[in-house]
Amino acid sequence: MFTNEERQKQRTGKYGTSREQYLQELVTEFQKTPNEESKEQIVAHLANFAYDPYNYNFFLECLGSIPRLHNRVKRKAG
Secondary structure, three states, X not given: XXXXXXXXXXXXXXXXXXXXXXXXXHHHHHHHOOOHHHHHHHHHHHHHHHOOHHHHHHHXXXXXXXXXXXXXXXXXXX
């Protein structure tokens, strides 16, 4: 289901994690974990996140990190 600003505020709550912070946490977790299975799972989370057009601008903000992560996993898997 696609989201919008109102739905996102409801889901996040007053003290929830912002989209920017969540993305950054995923990128940081990917960079720090030595476990390849965990890295694949993180990339899957990013792919699910990318599915919603609402998240496009958040991806642009992290543009340098996310494609590099995807390419690293792809090279190791292939």
